[in-house]
Amino acid sequence: MPHHDTPTVPERELALGLAAAAHAARVEAGLRRQIDAGGGFLSFERFMDYALYAPGLGYYSGGAQKLGKDGDFTTAPEVSRLFGACVAVQCAEVMASIAQPVVLEIGAGTGRLAVDVLTRLESLGALPARYVILESSADLRDRQRRLLEFCVPHLRPRVDWVDGPPADDFEGVIIANEVLDALPVARFRWSATMCEELGVTRAGGDWAYTARPAGPTLQALCDQWAAAYAWDDGYVSEYCPRLAAWTSSVTRALRRGTVLWLDYGLPRAHYYLPERHEGTLLCHFRQRAHGDPFLYPGLQDITAWVDFTALAESGDAAGFEIAGFATQALFLAGCGIDREMQHFAGGDPALFARLANEARQLLMPGEMGERFKAMAWCRGLSTELSGFSLQDLRHSL
Numbered sequence: 001m002p003h004h005d006t007p008t009v010p011e012r013e014l015a016l017g018l019a020a021a022a023h024a025a026r027v028e029a030g031l032r033r034q035i036d037a038g039g040g041f042l043s044f045e046r047f048m049d050y051a052l053y054a055p056g057l058g059y060y061s062g063g064a065q066k067l068g069k070d071g072d073f074t075t076a077p078e079v080s081r082l083f084g085a086c087v088a089v090q091c092a093e094v095m096a097s098i099a100q101p102v103v104l105e106i107g108a109g110t111g112r113l114a115v116d117v118l119t120r121l122e123s124l125g126a127l128p129a130r131y132v133i134l135e136s137s138a139d140l141r142d143r144q145r146r147l148l149e150f151c152v153p154h155l156r157p158r159v160d161w162v163d164g165p166p167a168d169d170f171e172g173v174i175i176a177n178e179v180l181d182a183l184p185v186a187r188f189r190w191s192a193t194m195c196e197e198l199g200v201t202r203a204g205g206d207w208a209y210t211a212r213p214a215g216p217t218l219q220a221l222c223d224q225w226a227a228a229y230a231w232d233d234g235y236v237s238e239y240c241p242r243l244a245a246w247t248s249s250v251t252r253a254l255r256r257g258t259v260l261w262l263d264y265g266l267p268r269a270h271y272y273l274p275e276r277h278e279g280t281l282l283c284h285f286r287q288r289a290h291g292d293p294f295l296y297p298g299l300q301d302i303t304a305w306v307d308f309t310a311l312a313e314s315g316d317a318a319g320f321e322i323a324g325f326a327t328q329a330l331f332l333a334g335c336g337i338d339r340e341m342q343h344f345a346g347g348d349p350a351l352f353a354r355l356a357n358e359a360r361q362l363l364m365p366g367e368m369g370e371r372f373k374a375m376a377w378c379r380g381l382s383t384e385l386s387g388f389s390l391q392d393l394r395h396s397l
């Protein structure tokens with residue numbers, strides 16, 4: 001089966017150094033053991049889980065550089081501080097009615113978003129009592145600490161890291177930018193009336209897909225979606241079985257406030273369109289986006305687009321109101337990205353031109369503006385959210 005129609009990475013760009021090659025070999029050996037233990041079949045969900053999170057080995061548990069120009073991919077906060085400033089504006093609005101607000105950021109990457117949000121909140125006179133980071137990667141936690149100490153040393157005492165979802169209730173805002181796309185997904189193939197779960201095996205020294213009949217939950221979902229979206233034979237896609245449980249666990253302690261999810265994805269009716277017949281997997285290796293999850297497991301990022309209808313259903317089930325859904329472009333516009341540009345440029349035309357160029361990357365449909373969406377969940381709060389004042393796509397969910 002072809003893996004994907006996104007570009008493959010040219011051979012010359014694949015060469016690994018000695019340490020990386022040794023790491024890749026350890027991950028491969030671990031995956032082989034998992035495949036053997038499963039009698040030659042490792043579900044794609046478990047493959048992705050291992051490749052991203054196996055202790056000491058997975059992409060988000062090992063020591064790869066990951067983000068930034070020397071890493072594998074770039075995110076909106078790395079493109080421009082305008083992104084964090086807009087998120088800060090939205091946080092400030094929510095926190096205005098809360099006495100001791102806390103911001104919880106999930107998956108903070110290099111720490112850039114934390115620095116930008118805290119900096120802008122400080123200038124707005126709206127600092128939270130605490131800024132808590134839930135981060136699964138030990139090396140990224142170190143990187144976040146160093147960046148915060150370097151950029152905002154006076155705010156560093158407000159920042160804490162936690163290993164798991166907060167146990168104590170709090171009021172405030174939860175932010176997660178590009179974290180949901182890293183949750184392991186199941187892959188499936190639809191043929192006639194039958195759904196197969198795709199798994200991974202080794203064939204002649206290479207990784208290969210293999211299949212087995214889907215379990216009753218996956219079969220029932222596919223029966224429903226195949227009929228609704230008119231899939232052809234051989235249709236391949238993904239779904240995220242752990243989305244509801246994971247989002248519920250990381251948001252459970254938020255007694256009053258807003259959860260802001262930002263990520264690439266689509267409402268279900270677009271996610272499962274017949275023409276998207278090879279699914280939505282997206283891998284990143286050395287600034288190349290491609291569709292091959294078997295390229296150096298453990299050394300590359302593997303992601304899938306977010307089904308925002310499933311995310312809204314998860315929010316409902318977790319007792320939140322779905323308070324907004326918009327493209328990233330319209331979310332940032334609603335938060336006043338133009339005002340933020342004026343604020344940072346401070347009348348300097350050269351700086352304004354640079355910021356305008358960064359804003360284009362965040363806003364243009366062909367860049368991050370439309371592929372990325374923002375969704376807000378609210379609990380116990382009646383505040384209108386500026387980020388969702390210009391566009392309401394909830395009808396599409």
Ligand SMILES: C[S@@+](CC[C@H](N)C(=O)[O-])C[C@H]1O[C@@H](n2cnc3c(N)ncnc32)[C@H](O)[C@@H]1O
Pocket residue numbers: 060067075076077078106107108109110113134135136137140176177178179182
């Ligand atoms: C694609 S990066 C995005 C980083 C940052 N939010 C940004 O926008 O630049 C994903 C981040 O989520 C973290 N992460 C991935 N899975 C996680 C999980 N299950 N719990 C907490 N953090 C996670 C990664 O270590 C990384 O910091």
